[in-house]
Amino acid sequence: MINYRKTEKYIGLVLALAGALLLISLFGHMRFNIEALQFRVAVQINEQGYTEVEVPPLGTIRAHTHKTPLLISLRLENIDLQLIQRLLAGAPEQKEVIRQGKKVLKQVLIVFTIKLLMLALLGGALGIFLSRRGSLKKYVYGSLLGVLLTGALLAATYFTYDVRAFRNPQYSGVLRVAPWMVSLAQETLGKIETLGEKLELVAANLNRLYERLDELQPLQETTTEFKILHISDLHNNPAGMDFAFRVAELFKVDMIIDTGDISDFGTPLETLLLDQLIQLQVPYLFIAGNHDSPAIIDKMNTIPGVTVVNGLVEKNELLFYGVPDPSSAGNSVIPPDLSTIPRIAEQVKEKLNRLPRVDMLLLHNNRMAQALAGRAPVILFGHNHQMKVTKKEGSIMVNAGTSGAAGLRGLQANKVPYSVVLLHLRPDKEGKQRLMAADLISVSNLEQGFTLERKRFDRPEEPAGPPGREQQPASETARR
Structure with a gap:
């Protein structure tokens, strides 16, 4: 029993x-x-x-x-x-x-x-x-x-x-x-124990960023000035896109040029962010970076006001020649092998030699830009997240850095700055638009504010340095 x-x-x-x-x-x-x-x-x-x-x-x-x-x-x-x-x-x-x-x-x-x-x-x-x-x-x-x-x-x-x-x-x-x-x-999931706090930091940083931007005032300008906002490497960061649009609105720019990596992995899900571009009232030129993909390019082609550049494009009496990163033709985010850059650069040079003139050369990879120095008066690029403006072999080399603070991970770390470059063009004696100044706008310490450094090109040329070396244009720095 x-x-x-x-x-x-x-x-x-x-x-x-x-x-x-x-x-x-x-x-x-x-x-x-x-x-x-x-x-x-x-x-x-x-x-x-x-x-x-x-x-x-x-x-x-x-x-x-x-x-x-x-x-x-x-x-x-x-x-x-x-x-x-x-x-x-x-x-x-x-x-x-x-x-x-x-x-x-x-x-x-x-x-x-x-x-x-x-x-x-x-x-x-x-x-x-x-x-x-x-x-x-x-x-x-x-x-x-x-x-x-x-x-x-x-x-x-x-x-x-x-x-x-x-x-x-x-x-x-x-x-x-x-x-x-x-x-x-x-x-994200692997660091969920601190994700909430980090996202709160992102939101707080964005609010403080807006406060700093409200203090930023345009420098003296003329009615004949044509302004281009150069952005790059947004990396699917809505805060970075808001930052760029806020600067564009504040300075009343006439055009925005994006030199690639608007997405992080080029997935269809990331195209949701791109719908924000519909609100823009100025032309938006875009070349694809290595983090972009055919899905991103197809989406950009459907947005009114956006021009996906792959070759020669004329806008506002300016001739732009854009070369998308080769990796954007597929779904890999890996940039081209360094050994292939000289070959690709030679192909671009051959195409440029057949054109009467090019006012601006639009690239993504910084090494490609260096290889093509001297082939256009102004060369815009990004990729390495290091904002910089120099002169090399007669070309003004403009690297916008990363307008999206290297994406969400950069925002969470609070170390990588938001950066854009504002280009000021004015007609020369022959009536052609010429780059007179570039404003390097960077927000790295949100508690203290922003930095704005103006590089001027309307002054007499300084003596050239040794061949192949970069020359630093004259600059004026303002800090808020």
Whole structure:
């Protein structure tokens, strides 16, 4: 009789646990919204403790995050594109989004845990019912047993959970978006313990950036002046795009030239940011960088006012010749091999030799720009995130640095400056537009303000240095 009772007790324990786990696996999911994003979170029994994040149709990233046999799934189910565009366009809303997001996640965690415990309660009773030996006492016993075992399982998951496992993620899905998804896991999910604080820092920095820009006043200008804002390497950073647009509006520029890397990995998802360009009221010339892709180029071609430059383009009586980075023809973000640059530069030189004139040469790679020095009065480029204006072999070499502070990672580190270069052109005696000055605008220390350094080219030429060396134009520096 004793052995029979023990056996019956063990059977009841196993059935209660099985019933609890069965209901959790069948119904252990819920949906929730964080502003424009709708997610589905689910828990299932699994051989090992994994967390997976699914972003259809791009793929799934997963990591071995805990010791218990549970699979925690988070799936992005829907995106409200209109709401996202409004959020990206309004910097003050971003901080509120972060605050609301953290609040929602806390609420979801509490509600989801309660739901799982309730499922365990019913599942424990279900297990007793399936044994066909149920009584009120046994149902209560089974329900409590299901709750206790599930609670212990969830507690063990919580205390063994390690988000740093996402620094070594597994990926499955579309191969060409693998770099973006893996980076998402490594740079964001792998550092989730400080992500909220870092995003708050980004929002606060952007607000202080706007305050500093309001203090920035245009220098003396004339009615015949033609102003071009040179930007580069935005790297999918909405704060950097807002920064560039704010400068363009403040100085009332006549044109914006973007020398590439407007995206980070060239994925279709990143084209959402590009819709902000629709609001521009001035021509926008764009050449693709190594981080861009055919998907980015196709999207840019659909935006009114944007001209994707690949060859000769005439705008406002100026002749621009653009050479996109060769890597933009595919989905690789790797820049061209250094050994191929001389060959590509020679091909560009041959094409330029067949043209009567070129006022500005638009490139992305800084090494390519150096190889083509002397082939145009002004050469605009970026790539290495180092803002600089020099003269070499008769060409004014303008590197805009990184207008997006090297992307979100640069913003979080708060080390890489936002930078743009404002070009001032005026008609010469023959009526042709000539570059007279370049303003290097940089925001690196948001607490102290910005720097503006003016390089002037309307003064007599200084004695040339040794052949092949760069010459520094005369400069005037203002700091706020």
